Amino acid sequence: MRAFTFLVNPASGGGAAPDAVVPVARLLREAGATVDVTYSPGPKAMGALVDVAIARGDVVVSVGGDGMLSSLAGSVSVAGGTLAVLPAGRGNDFARMLGLPEDPAAQARLLLEGAVRRVDLISWTLPGGAPRLVAGSVYSGVDARASEIVDGAHWLPKKAQYPYAALRSLATYQPGRFRVSVDGVEHEYSAATVVVANSAYYGKGMKIAPAAVLDDGLLDIVVIEAASKLELMRSLPTVYDGAHVTRPEVTVLTGRRVELRGRGRTPIPVGGDGEPLGALPGLDGPPAVAEVRPGALAVIA
Template sequence: MRQFTAVVNPTAGASAGAAALLGVARLLREAGAELETAYSRSLDHARQVAREAGEQGRVVLAVGGDGMAGAIGGALSGTGAVLGLVPAGRGNDFARALGLPADAQALAEVLLHADPRSVDTIEVTSAVHDRTVVLGSVYAGVDALANLHANRARLLRGSASYYLGGLRAVTGWRAARYRLTLDGEEHLHRGYTAVAANSGYYGSGRLIAPDARIDDGLLDVVLIAEAPRRLFFSLMNDLDTGAHVHRPQVRILRAEEIRIEADRAVPYGADGEVDAALPVTARVLPGALRVLG
């Protein structure tokens, strides 16, 4: 029987995270599994707890949203340790990419009995991040600014916070000039964003890269060019289904590594965390993480 260590998001530890874990924890223990719970003091502390648990052969459960999943999954990347997710955040986009069930009973069955699968991760390097590893995507532009606004929202959760954050971000955004280097080949781009996607989803269920696969050894690079604001909002609505990829303002490339630069200090985010500005380099790490799902 598996042994688990659940690491709970410090911002969700007293509410959503604990609530999401409660039902799953009961089912795991009823099935005979051992479960320890750790409330992290920060994402760095969460990474440390995860590494120590993984070294002991325990399955590490990331309890929280994409920031928590990315931090813990990144810490376990390349170690051979096994990650499980208990979604309890605003977006839960990597859990969505894995196809994890929302029902506690079904999720417990996955955690107890599913065979670990190998998925890709993303190594991120910049002036701020000497080296960090995340799971879902790296995005630079108006979406990163929208994510920053969403993270600061106190009264809204889920897609509502991202929608309001998007409205605020687009209102004052002016197109940036990007220089992208994909596997050594340079591309110029002027527009709203550049996204390097491992997972197809970001921003609380928006299907930014419909053909992205978390186990194909490639990043899907989605470029959204400059457009009138009215058209841009229509394009954003298309993200619900992935229909935006058929618009002429959208271009999709694929690469193992991408460096993103811009003509000004454009913010970038990774797995829901936004704390830096371009330039940034993202490189896929094929099959680097073992995950239940």
């Protein structure tokens, strides 16, 4: 019988996370499992809790959004534990990629009986900084700006937040100059965004990297080159089914190590799994580096 430590971000999903825990924890306890539930104000406060949970042999359950999950994934990976996911955020894109159920009974059954599989993670490092492990994707440019807008769009219904942020960011974007090196082969683009993806999904169901696989030891790099604002807005619906990759302004590359630099009118923002990750270094300095960590995370799915 598995034991579980639920680590909950109570702010996730506009406060939906605490309610998501109750029926699943009850079903697990009725089945005889040991369940501990701990609340935190955010993902950065969780490292010590992860270490304690793994030391006693618990499965760590992330209850919240993609940012919470990504932060825990790194900690669980480093500590050698097993992660499970109870999606309760606005996007839940990594849970979507894993094919996780939404019904509490099915979620409890998966936690008790589901197989443990190993998936890749992305190691992201800015010059002079420490590596950050990311589960889904790292993105730079207009989509990082959209992520910033989402964080300030709580006044909108949840279903409208991501479409609103995408359209607003496209309406105000300025293309940047990106230098992208994939496994030592350098490319240069005038682009709206560059995405380094482990998972196919981001932005609440946008299939930005449709060929991405979580356990293939590869990263998918999606470059959307500069186009008119109107053209980008018109093409936005195609991102939801992955059809955008057939458009002439979209380039898809694959590799294990990606070096990124960029220059824009202002510093080009970077995000990862819904969390801000700073800005890209300029074209003339040392690059930011994304590397795949094959099989780095054990997860119940």
